[in-house]
Amino acid sequence: MPRDQGASDGCEGAGATDVDSATGGTSTTVLSPPAGLAVDGVTAVTATVTWSPPPDADEGGLDHYAVAVDGTKRADASRGTRRAAVANLAPGTTHTIGVTAVDAAGEASLPATVAVTTAEVTTAVDPSADPESNSTATDSTRRPGPSGGRQGTHTERRDL
DSSP: OOOOTTOOOSOOSTTOEEEOTTTSSEEEOOOOOOEEEEEEEEOSSOEEEEEEOOTTTTTTTEEEEEEEETTEEEEEEETTOOEEEEOOOOTTOEEEEEEEEEETTOOBOOOEEEEEEOOOOOOOBOTTSOTTTOOEEEEEEEEEOTTSSEEEEEEEEEEO
C-alpha cells in the first residue's frame, strides 16, 4: 500500500511503518533497495551490473527486480537473479542504471543506482589510405564455410 504522502510521522525511507489514513490501520512500506549495485562490465553499447538482495528480502516479500536505464524501465529480473546486462546504450555516453526490489503487490523500493559511461566507438584507419581523407575503415569478420560452420576471415576495406 502506498505511503500517505501527507503524513509527517518522522518515519522516512523503506521499511518504516505508517498509519494508513484511509483505514486507520498500519501498513509496512516497500522493500529496501537492492544492496551493493556495481558495474561488472561495459562496452560501447552494453553494461552489466550486479547486486545483492535487499536485507529485508525475505520478510518484505521480494517477488522480482526491475532494471531501468536513465529512469526508463528496461526489464524485470526474477527473485534469484543477481546480474543484468543492459543493451542498446548510446556509445560514449553516461547512463544511470537503477535496480529496484519489487514485492508481490507490485510495490517497488527506491532504486539502487550506478552511473555507467559506455566506451567510445573507434574506427581502425587504414594507413595506406589517402592521408588527407582518413575515411577508410577495415572490417574483419568471420564468414560461414560451405557446411554452415565458421571458416576463414573476410577482410573488407570500404570508404566511410
